[in-house]
Structure formats: structure tokens, C-alpha cells
Amino acid sequence: MSKEIVVSGIRSTGHLHLGNYFGAIQNYVMMQENYNCYFFVADYHSLTTHPDPKLLRPNVFRVLAENIASGLNPDKVTLYAQSDIPEIPELYLMLNMLAYKGELEKVPTFKDKVRQQPDNVNAGLLTYPVLMTADILIHKAVKVPVGKDQEQHLEMARNFAQRFNTRYGDFFPEPQVFRFNTDAVKIMSLDGNGKMSKSENANNTIYLSDDDDTIRKKIMKAKTDSGPTAPNAEMPGYIQNLFLLMQLTSTHEVYDHYRAAYNGCNIRYGDMKKQLAEDMAAFVRPIREHAAELQKDEESLGKILKAGAEKARASASATIAGARKLIGISYY
Ligand code: ADP
Ligand code: TRP
Numbered sequence: 001m002s003k004e005i006v007v008s009g010i011r012s013t014g015h016l017h018l019g020n021y022f023g024a025i026q027n028y029v030m031m032q033e034n035y036n037c038y039f040f041v042a043d044y045h046s047l048t049t050h051p052d053p054k055l056l057r058p059n060v061f062r063v064l065a066e067n068i069a070s071g072l073n074p075d076k077v078t079l080y081a082q083s084d085i086p087e088i089p090e091l092y093l094m095l096n097m098l099a100y101k102g103e104l105e106k107v108p109t110f111k112d113k114v115r116q117q118p119d120n121v122n123a124g125l126l127t128y129p130v131l132m133t134a135d136i137l138i139h140k141a142v143k144v145p146v147g148k149d150q151e152q153h154l155e156m157a158r159n160f161a162q163r164f165n166t167r168y169g170d171f172f173p174e175p176q177v178f179r180f181n182t183d184a185v186k187i188m189s190l191d192g193n194g195k196m197s198k199s200e201n202a203n204n205t206i207y208l209s210d211d212d213d214t215i216r217k218k219i220m221k222a223k224t225d226s227g228p229t230a231p232n233a234e235m236p237g238y239i240q241n242l243f244l245l246m247q248l249t250s251t252h253e254v255y256d257h258y259r260a261a262y263n264g265c266n267i268r269y270g271d272m273k274k275q276l277a278e279d280m281a282a283f284v285r286p287i288r289e290h291a292a293e294l295q296k297d298e299e300s301l302g303k304i305l306k307a308g309a310e311k312a313r314a315s316a317s318a319t320i321a322g323a324r325k326l327i328g329i330s331y332y
Helices: 018-031 043-049 053-069 087-096 101-105 108-116 128-137 148-168 212-220 237-249 252-263 269-295 298-327
Strands: 005-011 036-042 078-081
Touching (some): 005 018, 005 043, 005 128, 018 036, 036 053, 036 298, 043 053, 053 078, 053 269, 053 298, 078 298, 087 128, 087 148, 087 298, 101 108, 108 148, 128 148, 148 298, 237 252, 237 269, 252 269, 269 298
Parallel strands (some): 005 036, 036 078
């Protein structure tokens, strides 16, 4: 039986962090054996915020290196840069004719960006979900491993696929969000304000490139309070987040110990954070060291991107040929 097709992308907008790792990359790594995976660096997507051209190349290489260091094997998955696949913008153009201004303006991530960068509300921001749909449909993917924040975009991708099929004939499958554990992991910023993210709030975000001491400092400063006042009290979001991080990186025994302390109202957050900081540092260290090593060898990283682009284009050009034919673009 042929393997199911999987697509996912990460924007090259900065250093990868624990949210990217637990929300996305960990699922990529688990999928690489049993699925036909296309994972890419979404460099076109990063242009919506007008990055310095000098930073694009190091950012793309870092995202690639950090993905490989997290366990992705370039021999098993197709790893490429979005901008190496000209069929993606071609499909994006086709899909833009099926996407309506009203629905795009209602997307919460668009509204957030309008708030964050009121002086740069460009058309690329508005049509971001359309480009993302093109990224996915270009390989006719059925599964898309992404974090919870991307669910709405996936719903739009299904709508656009459906709309294309209704207008031109059945062609695209409807892609679904995929994760191994049923609960979507969402890592919050260490101050409890919003999600960890590449471009904001660096002091409250743990990056895969952070050294041991930086990790210790950030975790020790993470927001806590004076502790629960009644047994089995409900946890505020920032405490839940620390427990989630502990669950993901510490042993079961350690996690259970602090959970019981919380429920019994005798938790000492200082001790908990000290333990978490050590476990987190030990978790990130091998990824950071491997990624740093890989980034020294740009030639090898370039070769990986080139080989990935060739494989991705083979699949993309077959899709575009089919889409053109259905649309009626066939003149000679
Ligand atoms: P960022 O928002 O940090 O710029 P991206 O938008 O490039 O990151 O996201 C890449 C992947 O990482 C997506 O699948 C996204 O859902 C996931 N992701 C990003 N931040 C988090 C987070 N804080 N918790 C869980 N998953 C996340
Ligand atoms: N929009 C995604 C994010 O911000 C990144 C992305 C772009 C993506 N194209 C994609 C994810 C295609 C999955 C599939 O996280």
C-alpha cells in the first residue's frame, strides 16, 4: 500500500522554540517512518513581515538544522525550501481566485497581525491561508501535523480544496490536522501571556539554541504565585504550563511528585523550577549541540535543500499539470 502523504511547514522567522518542538516537530519525527513526508521551510511566508534580506539565508539554514537535530532524517523525508518550488505560487494564484476578501478578513491570525503591524497590512498577510493551502494541496497531502493555533487555517484549506473540486472536478483531497496524542499541545509563554512564539517575548520563550544557563535563568524567572490555597485547586494557566513542560521533559516520578505536592498544597515552586530547569537543559542540550554542528557545514545543508527541492518539484509539477488541465489552461 502506498504511504499517506503528509505536508507541514515552519516559517523561517527566528529561532525554533519548545512550542515548535512539541507542537509540530515531535510529530514530524514520529511520522517519518510510516508516511510520505514533505516538510519545508516556509520562507515565502516569512516575507509578510519584511525581514532583512541578509537574515533570510541564516534563518532558513537554522530552521533546517534545528529540524534535523531534532531527529528528522533527510533520507527519509523530503526537506525543502518553499521558494524552491515555483509550482506553489502558481497554485496559490489559482486558489486566490476562489478565496473571498470577506472570509480572509475574518481569520483571527490576520486580525492579530493587523493589530501587531498596523503599518504593514499587506495583501500577503490577507492571503496567508491561501498560500498555506497551496503548500498543502501541491502534494495532495491528506495529513498535516501542526499545532493547535493552525486548526483554523486547515479548515480553510479544506474549504478551498472543496471549492476547487466543485468548480473544476474532483481533484484535491481534504487535508486533516494530525497529531499522535489526542490532546493538542500548546506551550504558553513563561510569563503566561499568550503562546511561545519565535518573534515575540524572547525572555519568556525557550529556544532550541538556548544554552544551559539561559534555560536555567528563564525557567527560574517563570511566573508563579504563592501556591494553591485548597487541596486539588484548579491551576492557573502559567502553572499548568510549567507542569506541562515538566510532563514533556522530566521523568514520570518527578512529575508525579510535584503534582502530588500541588494537590496537597505543599508545593515549593522554587524547587520545582530548579528541577525543571535541569531537566529542560538536559533535553535541549543535544539538539542545540547537533544543530550548531550542522550549521557550520552550509554546503551539506545546501545539498539537502537541493535534493529535497528536486523530489518536491516532481510531485508539485504533476499536481500543477492536473490543475491546469481541469481549469482549461491547455492551448497547444
Ligand atoms: P511561530 O508561531 O513561533 O512563528 P510557526 O508559525 O512557524 O511558529 O509554527 C510552526 C509550527 O509550530 C506550527 O505547526 C505551529 O502550530 C507550532 N507552534 C508554534 N508555536 C507553538 C506553541 N507555542 N505551542 C504549540 N505549537 C506551536
Ligand atoms: N502557517 C504555519 C504556521 O504559522 C506554517 C505553514 C505554512 C504551514 N505553510 C504550511 C504548516 C503548510 C503546515 C502546512 O505555523
